[in-house]
Amino acid sequence: MEALNRKTAKANQYPDKVIQFGEGNFLRAFVDWIIWNTNKTTDFNAGVVVVQPIERGMVDMLNAQDGLYHLNLQGIDKGEPVDSIDMIDVINRGINPYSEFDEYLALAEDPNIRFVISNTTEAGIAFDSSCRLEDRPASSYPGKLTQLLYRRYEHFKGDVTKGFIILPCELIFLNGKELKKCIYQYIELWQLGEDFKKWFEEACGVYCTLVDRIVPGYPKDNIDEILARIGYEDKLVDKGEIFHLWVIEAPEAVAAEFPADKAGLNVLFVPSEAPYHERKVTLLNGPHTVLSPVGYLSGLDTVKQCVEDPEVGQFVKKVMYGELLETLNLPKPELEAFADSVVERFVNPYVKHFVTSIMLNSFPKYRTRDLPGLKIYLERKGELPEGLVLGLAAIITYYKGGKRGDVEIVPNDDAAIVALLKELWETGCVRKVAEGVLGAEFIWGEDLNAIPGLTDKVTSYLDLIQKEGMRAAVRKVIA
Numbered sequence: 001m002e003a004l005n006r007k008t009a010k011a012n013q014y015p016d017k018v019i020q021f022g023e024g025n026f027l028r029a030f031v032d033w034i035i036w037n038t039n040k041t042t043d044f045n046a047g048v049v050v051v052q053p054i055e056r057g058m059v060d061m062l063n064a065q066d067g068l069y070h071l072n073l074q075g076i077d078k079g080e081p082v083d084s085i086d087m088i089d090v091i092n093r094g095i096n097p098y099s100e101f102d103e104y105l106a107l108a109e110d111p112n113i114r115f116v117i118s119n120t121t122e123a124g125i126a127f128d129s130s131c132r133l134e135d136r137p138a139s140s141y142p143g144k145l146t147q148l149l150y151r152r153y154e155h156f157k158g159d160v161t162k163g164f165i166i167l168p169c170e171l172i173f174l175n176g177k178e179l180k181k182c183i184y185q186y187i188e189l190w191q192l193g194e195d196f197k198k199w200f201e202e203a204c205g206v207y208c209t210l211v212d213r214i215v216p217g218y219p220k221d222n223i224d225e226i227l228a229r230i231g232y233e234d235k236l237v238d239k240g241e242i243f244h245l246w247v248i249e250a251p252e253a254v255a256a257e258f259p260a261d262k263a264g265l266n267v268l269f270v271p272s273e274a275p276y277h278e279r280k281v282t283l284l285n286g287p288h289t290v291l292s293p294v295g296y297l298s299g300l301d302t303v304k305q306c307v308e309d310p311e312v313g314q315f316v317k318k319v320m321y322g323e324l325l326e327t328l329n330l331p332k333p334e335l336e337a338f339a340d341s342v343v344e345r346f347v348n349p350y351v352k353h354f355v356t357s358i359m360l361n362s363f364p365k366y367r368t369r370d371l372p373g374l375k376i377y378l379e380r381k382g383e384l385p386e387g388l389v390l391g392l393a394a395i396i397t398y399y400k401g402g403k404r405g406d407v408e409i410v411p412n413d414d415a416a417i418v419a420l421l422k423e424l425w426e427t428g429c430v431r432k433v434a435e436g437v438l439g440a441e442f443i444w445g446e447d448l449n450a451i452p453g454l455t456d457k458v459t460s461y462l463d464l465i466q467k468e469g470m471r472a473a474v475r476k477v478i479a
Contacts, residue, residue: 004232006066011089014047021118025217029240059094067091074350075242108152142182163203176208290391292355297470319387327376393461430462
């Protein structure tokens with residue numbers, strides 16, 4: 001089997017147009033795939049130069065294959081199974097700024113480069129006051145980016161037509177604003193001057209984005225089968241689900257330069273990404289958080305099993321469509337279409353998503369993903385959402401510990417939360433358990449016993465679960 005490179009495989013060559021901080025599975029399965037599609041269907045004609053954001057990374061492997069790799073997308077699309085493999089050819093080369101700093105800074109002098117895209121993990125967008133302009137390179141991503149911007153400003157003598165369009169993909173809310181704040185901090189720390197600051201503000205745009213695609217990464221479980229399909233020795237095979245969404249909070253001028261929304265892709269340019277962020281957290285992460293303990297204590301192990309179960313599946317859809325969807329402010333048909341796509345993702349036959357992995361830190365997750373919906377539902381409907389309340393009772397029950405069959409239940413959360421639940425359950429009184437959990441302000445930031453009817457409702461479900469089991473509680477909710 002031949003090694004994969006541009007001598008052995010037929011690949012397109014595109015001019016450098018995008019600097020990409022990060023060479024990991026997600027960016028290659030998401031951003032680079034989107035650029036690849038956009039190149040095929042529009043006149044975007046963009047090549048990518050990858051910058052390794054940390055000292056140890058994968059650019060050597062990437063360069064050994066001339067930037068080429070295969071992407072296996074699997075899932076259900078409009079009711080039909082998809083299992084595609086494509087060779088992605090948009091990456092021209094990779095640079096390690098820790099050993100090739102001059103080559104890294106030289107990117108700033110290329111007039112054709114227009115975009116900077118990143119995914120340096122949630123911890124990547126952070127200000128580190130120990131960074132210096134003279135570092136080769138600065139340790140933080142915002143520091144490296146500021147070094148690059150300053151070199152570009154100097155090289156082009158403040159030409160405002162030579163700015164960058166900067167699209168961070170880190171999974172934090174308002175990622176663009178957080179990145180921009182860090183750059184301002186470096187401008188001040190390094191005393192780069194008002195002229196540079198003004199150039200940055202006028203010439204460059206740093207935009208908030210929301211990204212969404214499940215990317216399991218290198219498919220080690222069936223790599224031999226995939227290599228046989230592609231016919232090359234590819235050490236960078238990547239795997240992702242077919243669903244994708246990129247929401248970019250940017251003006252039409254940016255969409256005109258980056259026409260991914262014209263390539264038949266789920267890329268949206270919007271005035272504000274906040275409602276889409278809220279939609280994803282509410283309709284994808286919210287149901288995940290409550291279906292997991294309910295499903296697990298009903299004898300199920302994966303998200304797919306939960307959605308396909310005759311009873312738990314009804315519970316999941318009640319929470320998603322009947323409760324959480326009612327708390328959002330986007331047009332209902334748009335919300336229902338998104339919810340439908342989430343259900344398709346949940347039953348993806350190619351992805352085994354174990355509910356126990358979702359139950360890590362369940363209480364903080366419920367606070368951010370489900371509690372806001374519970375409050376809004378109560379405000380709008382005048383009653384508590386039964387499914388969301390049962391989900392909270394299920395989390396509380398799961399944290400009791402014990403066994404499911406022969407398997408030990410070991411909750412994984414902040415030690416103080418685990419200790420509180422242990423102490424409360426040892427009282428033997430479900431009312432005290434409910435009152436104690438809901439009153440734990442260090443968990444919720446408030447006393448949830450003040451929410452009308454919540455303490456009674458949680459107590460009732462805890463009692464029913466203890467006496468008759470989780471499925472009895474599920475049947476009560478879906479009835």
